[in-house]
Amino acid sequence: MNTKKFELSRWIFTVMCGALSILFIVPLVWMLSASAKLERDVMTYPIQWIPQEWNWVSNFQKVWLENVPFSLFYWNSFKLSVLATLCTLIFSSMAAFSFAKLRAPGKGIMFGLMMSFMIIPEQATLVPRFIMIKWLGLYNTHEGLILMLAFSMYFTFLMRQYMMGIQNDFIESAKIDGAGYLRIYAQIMLPLSKPILATAGIIKFIWTWNDYQNPLIFLFSKNLYPLPLGIQFFRQEYSNNVSLMMMAAVSAIIPLIIVFIVLQKQVINGITVGGVKG
Amino acid sequence: MSSLDQPGKMNRKKWWNPSKKEAVVGWLFLAPEAIGIITLAIFPLIFSLFLSFTNWNLVGGFAEMKWVGFDNFTRLIDDSKFLKALQNNIIFTAITVPVGLIIAMIMAVIIHTKVYAKDLFKILFFIPYICSTVAVAAVWAALYHPSSGPINRFLMELGMADPPKWLVDSHYAIIAIMVIAIWQALGYQMIIFLAGLTQISEELYESAEIDGASGIQQFKSITLPLLAPTTLFLTITTIISSFKVFDLIKFLTDGGPNDASTVIVYRIYEEGFINFNMGYASAMSWILFLLVIAVTSITWIVQAREKKA
Numbered sequence: 001m002n003t004k005k006f007e008l009s010r011w012i013f014t015v016m017c018g019a020l021s022i023l024f025i026v027p028l029v030w031m032l033s034a035s036a037k038l039e040r041d042v043m044t045y046p047i048q049w050i051p052q053e054w055n056w057v058s059n060f061q062k063v064w065l066e067n068v069p070f071s072l073f074y075w076n077s078f079k080l081s082v083l084a085t086l087c088t089l090i091f092s093s094m095a096a097f098s099f100a101k102l103r104a105p106g107k108g109i110m111f112g113l114m115m116s117f118m119i120i121p122e123q124a125t126l127v128p129r130f131i132m133i134k135w136l137g138l139y140n141t142h143e144g145l146i147l148m149l150a151f152s153m154y155f156t157f158l159m160r161q162y163m164m165g166i167q168n169d170f171i172e173s174a175k176i177d178g179a180g181y182l183r184i185y186a187q188i189m190l191p192l193s194k195p196i197l198a199t200a201g202i203i204k205f206i207w208t209w210n211d212y213q214n215p216l217i218f219l220f221s222k223n224l225y226p227l228p229l230g231i232q233f234f235r236q237e238y239s240n241n242v243s244l245m246m247m248a249a250v251s252a253i254i255p256l257i258i259v260f261i262v263l264q265k266q267v268i269n270g271i272t273v274g275g276v277k278g
Numbered sequence: 279m280s281s282l283d284q285p286g287k288m289n290r291k292k293w294w295n296p297s298k299k300e301a302v303v304g305w306l307f308l309a310p311e312a313i314g315i316i317t318l319a320i321f322p323l324i325f326s327l328f329l330s331f332t333n334w335n336l337v338g339g340f341a342e343m344k345w346v347g348f349d350n351f352t353r354l355i356d357d358s359k360f361l362k363a364l365q366n367n368i369i370f371t372a373i374t375v376p377v378g379l380i381i382a383m384i385m386a387v388i389i390h391t392k393v394y395a396k397d398l399f400k401i402l403f404f405i406p407y408i409c410s411t412v413a414v415a416a417v418w419a420a421l422y423h424p425s426s427g428p429i430n431r432f433l434m435e436l437g438m439a440d441p442p443k444w445l446v447d448s449h450y451a452i453i454a455i456m457v458i459a460i461w462q463a464l465g466y467q468m469i470i471f472l473a474g475l476t477q478i479s480e481e482l483y484e485s486a487e488i489d490g491a492s493g494i495q496q497f498k499s500i501t502l503p504l505l506a507p508t509t510l511f512l513t514i515t516t517i518i519s520s521f522k523v524f525d526l527i528k529f530l531t532d533g534g535p536n537d538a539s540t541v542i543v544y545r546i547y548e549e550g551f552i553n554f555n556m557g558y559a560s561a562m563s564w565i566l567f568l569l570v571i572a573v574t575s576i577t578w579i580v581q582a583r584e585k586k587a
Binding site for chain 1: 297300301302303304305307308310311312314315316317318319320321322323325326329336385388389392393394395397399400401402403404405406408409410411412413414416417418419420421423426427428431432435461464466469470473518521522524525528529543546547550551556559560563564566567570571574
């Protein structure tokens with residue numbers, strides 16, 4: 001085969017693919033450019049991809065520091081994402097440890113049952129969960145929302161699969177040294193499961209950060225809003241100000257894009273691991 | 279399964295021995311997750327089945343609850359809004375699933391075999407998937423703006439005198455939303471296809487090459503059949519998630535204009551959390567649940583048949 005010709009076709013495909021991928025993220029490029037413009041320049045046509053007059057700082061100040069409490073939405077999102085992620089990691093890893101390594105009669109049936117519940121769509125149980133949260137007095141609290149986000153059979157399953165691959169020798173020798181189950185869990189299993197914990201943690205964080213539906217149902221007060229509700233509120237307040245809207249969108253998206261680019265291996269791994277084996 | 283029993287301690291009192299301890303500890307460890315999943319998944323599902331046979335607005339407490347039998351379900355059959363929602367969900371599934379998966383598969387094959395800088399492309403195509411749906415919806419809303427948005431300006435430049443009004447046009451709202459949905463999910467689907475492709479042995483392609491099989495023949499006789507499990511997985515998950523579409527609809531159109539873009543989950547939201555018809559919303563929730571069960575069982579049956587064959 002003619003290698004030179006082969007190389008050439010590879011270059012052609014790369015360039016074509018490159019053009020396609022740029023077209024693909026054009027909406028995000030447009031968002032970035034609009035967020036830095038004066039309002040009167042946003043909808044000009046043909047599109048000025050590079051703003052003629054930079055208005056980045058002023059837009060940033062208006063979004064972050066003026067009457068809509070955007071920085072508070074940000075803090076709420078951060079708090080909710082960290083706490084929901086921590087809860088999920090703790091509960092899922094505890095259950096995974098038990099499912100993978102402890103001999104408890106009946107746990108197999110429990111595992112099967114809990115796996116089968118994964119088929120229940122979240123949306124199908126919104127109404128009763130809303131009623132339950134009201135009864136508990138947790139409606140319109142961050143605690144109630146975190147409770148709704150704290151349990152995930154998906155991550156329990158991923159962690160169980162990973163922990164089954166950890167050799168029993170580690171546990172046996174710890175037991176001979178007199179370690180209790182809690183120490184085995186905290187000092188042996190958790191450190192050995194770091195890769196899957198990191199993967200699960202990042203994905204859960206991203207999902208919670210982007211979650212719109214649960215806060216919409218379980219929160220009511222503006223001062224408790226996370227970013228997605230904040231953006232919705234922002235849209236009602238500034239419906240005619242596209243540049244500020246785009247600045248808000250950029251602010252919500254950029255941290256995640258940075259996290260993703262830095263930790264792409266874990267993110268992609270966490271997304272695919274459930275898919276390919278499932 | 280491992281037994282972690284320590285020998286030598288067996289001579290303690292009969293009722294308390296290491297294996298009993300392990301059983302108790304084992305259940306304690308899985309208790310929080312198990313209780314959480316049971317109280318937040320299966321219990322609410324049963325509760326909503328009960329609610330679906332009642333008429334209840336939540337405000338009056340249980341005393342106000344009225345048992346209405348199958349009324350909520352029979353009402354669904356005549357509810358034009360619900361039928362519209364069901365129709366939109368079907369259109370949504372019938373278009374976004376095949377279109378999205380075909381594009382994703384083609385792109386995955388090209389990126390897997392034919393380009394340099396594979397990882398860079400993976401990242402670029404994946405970015406919309408990790409973005410907040412609400413934030414990207416806000417961007418698309420500006421792009422779709424009927425008079426000044428870049429999409430319509432472009433169409434007008436091409437000579438289209440009266441381009442669609444997209445999100446505020448009852449014929450185009452659902453189409454505009456499908457475009458966003460396909461765009462956002464494409465990166466995920468592509469990544470899963472790529473993961474499936476890396477599991478296909480290179481040798482198969484090499485020997486096909488020696489036999490003189492063309493690229494398209496190779497795709498048909500090696501890639502497609504060996505990628506089938508991945509395709510099946512993605513088909514199920516994409517169908518199910520297309521039944522659950524909500525965020526884009528709520529944020530962009532509120533089901534409008536005139537319910538033109540309403541979907542089942544939006545109807546559940548509307549009845550349950552705006553009108554507080556808890557019984558009626560529960561009946562719709564069960565329809566959603568049964569649809570998901572139906573899709574999953576059909577694909578299981580197909581899969582089982584293929585394994586036999």
